[in-house]
Amino acid sequence: MKAQRLGAWIAIAIGASYFIIPLLGTLEFSLRMRRGAYSFDAYQSVFSDIQFRETFGYSMLMAVLTIIFGMLLVVPTAYWVRLRLPQVRPVVEFVTLLPLVIPAIVIVFGYLRLYNSSSILPLTGSTSGTNTLLMFSYMTLSLPYMYRAVDTAMRAIDVRTLTEAAESLGAKWPTILFRCIFPNVMSGVLSGAFITFAIVMGEFTMAALLNRPAFGPYLQLVGANKAYEPSALAVIAFAITWLSMGLIQLVSRFQKSVSPKA
Amino acid sequence: MAFLKLTNIQKSFGPVQVVHNFDMGISKGEFVSFLGPSGCGKTTVLRMIAGFETPSGGSIVIDGKDQGTLKPNQRNIGMVFQAYALFPNMNVHDNVAFGLKVAGASKADIDTRVKQMLGLIKLGHLADRFPYQLSGGQQQRVALARALAVKPQVLLLDEPLSALDAKIRISLREEIRQIQQQLGITTVFVTHDQEEALSISDRIVVMNAGRADQIGTPFEIYNTPATRFVASFVGTLNIIEAKVIDPAAGSVTIGGQPVSLKEPIASLKGGDSISLALRPEAGSIADGSRGDTALPGEVVSTSFLGSVIRTKLRVGSDVISFDMFNNPGTVPPVAGENVTLRFAAKDLLVIRE
């Protein structure tokens, strides 16, 4: 019994060190820009880089837009499938899983063929068109997480009966969706949102191939050309991801305490 | 003139017809219960009234207005669900106010009306609570207030009490009935609990396999069941197989003993079998008890049900139950004892199949 416990702890320690040691190494290295002393010089250099600010801001904006439009696509879809078309559920689930199976590079080449400047819908012909296309590709990438998170949240409430209750009180569908359904699946929407945020902030392939000034390509550029800054950036990227994860935990815990028997 | 008129309603799901020729008129302010076993189509009829299902045939008219083409949100109907269905993201006040807000009432009007409704269900002090902070009974009362707040023409309740425990069920059904009478609102109440239906309804519709077997007051349903199904579903009833001797004189035999029904038996001839029903409370074995008919039998068993003692008696090939009140002096009969069951022949009901 005791030995088993010990074995488990050793396994956890080995697993954890596999993740933590490189991270600590990176952190330590990022602090060593100034010779002979630890300092935040690398971070200062990163934050004062105009390109950092631009690409970071751009990706932030893209992430927010992706989340908003993703929500507007996913919540009504999941709602409709649950309410009216339960038989197409497996199909929808399969479709939402596709982005996990198809490599991003394949998707983006598909986009480039479909929407190039000589096609019917020449999205890549203009900057705003390309931005739109990039946002939709981010939406595609986040679909598996977004759909599952929202659908799980919907399982916790009786969507059909709530809809009927609202209908019998005279409500039309926009009211039902935004006043009765949306607020009750907020936990799912938010956890989907944070995952989407983390994905968009780090995404490289799509942004690079569509040639947009996003944070992912910038990370790559800096990594190829500088010494200490890449480590600082890696630590920053980790912090963003972890913050998102922490917020998911927080939100789901908060939601549980609000509706334990919803 | 019926306020809510259901004319020859049919409903099929695919090839399966689940409601057949449902026909009834409900007066303004009447409380009608749909009573029947699981799957008999009670909910389906209710949902057609609410507009959630479209009838395959027939018409639904409320206060002279055909509801056929109206969507649920265009009908003026209040609905209470078995699972409460309160909006989890809104507190009690906002739940009750929902229908009024949708209808575009002013804030002052909403507040007045919500206060009034919460007063009606005696939950004024819980206006700020969220549904998860309420007991099941409280949630269902809020659901009732929410449905009534918009002053619906008809209130529909689909087994509103079946998720609650026995004590609350009884007190809440009385509260529902009292509120219904106070507001004079036309109400359809679905239940599979016969005691519930008998205790609070003006009229009961006993449903069986998608048909209304009998429509009548609780008194009529209980005392003069029209079909064998109604007789066996409502209350506890002895079904006794008898043989017709002389239909014109109304004479039959039960377990070989001659019994006179005191009225002619229509459309049967001598030698036919016939089913008769007898309520347990109609029989007695006490000395010198009422009744013009006597049947000798042997006690099979007795069971103690609190206020009454129920005894099973073998008479010929039938087993007949009868009840006696439990007085301190009562000596229950013991198994194997030979006794004489007495009852009035008029209490024997002829069951048409």
Ligand SMILES: Nc1ncnc2c1ncn2[C@@H]1O[C@H](COP(=O)(O)OP(=O)(O)OP(=O)(O)O)[C@@H](O)[C@H]1O
């Ligand atoms: N949407 C549907 N599709 C197919 N069949 C249905 C549908 N809704 C109900 N039915 C069928 O119609 C019949 C009547 O159902 P209904 O829900 O009206 O019964 P009920 O009397 O309310 O029963 P319970 O007491 O169990 O609630 C059942 O056989 C049921 O399987």
Ligand SMILES: [Mg+2]
């Ligand atoms: Mg039902």
